[in-house]
Amino acid sequence: MTRYVALLRGVNVGTTRIAMADLRRLVEALGHADVRTYLQSGNVVFGSTGRDAGRLAGGIEKAIAGELGLAVPVLVRSAAELAASVDGNPYAEREDDPTKLLVVFLGTAPKRSTVDALTVPGGENVDFTVAGREVYLHFPEGGYGRSRFTNAYLEKKLGVVATTRNWKSVRALADLSAG
Secondary structure (H helix, E strand, C coil): CEECCCCCEEEEEEECCCCCHHHHHHHHHHEEEEECCCCCEEEEEECCCCHHHHHHHHHHHHHHHHCCCCCCCEEEEHHHHHHHHHHHCCCCCCCCCCCHEEEEEEEECCCCCHHHHHHCCCCCCCCEECCCCEEEECCCCHHHHHCCHHHHHHHHHHCEEEEEHHHHHHHHHHHHHHH
């Protein structure tokens, strides 16, 4: 059985509300094991015999739509992929404040041309690295909350579905999925 993390986009941060107990129930009903949620923002750790992350994500999306009537994009990473994301953060060693680090998980790897054209909005100090299906963000002078270099901005510029997690959550999800 492989451990996975499902990352739901835009849950419990705006008008899309899902109780974590409902989310656990839905994921368990799909036949997944040892289902746990982390925080209230749509993070689900589970075990599955399935091997296709896209199919797992699609199943969760379909269950949420069918049971709750909500269209919520879901991105799935294996525990190994999440661990690689933690290990691959180019800013983790040079930044002690985890609030200044975020990871944007992408539904698919963006086209090279969109990555090459990606720029930070004028006047902002943000370091970023696009690596496959992740974008690593470092805000050396402030936080994500005041930036225009947001999840929505990245989705528009890269042309892919994305969901963002802070560094503390990424590390916690990696630990939960490893166990």
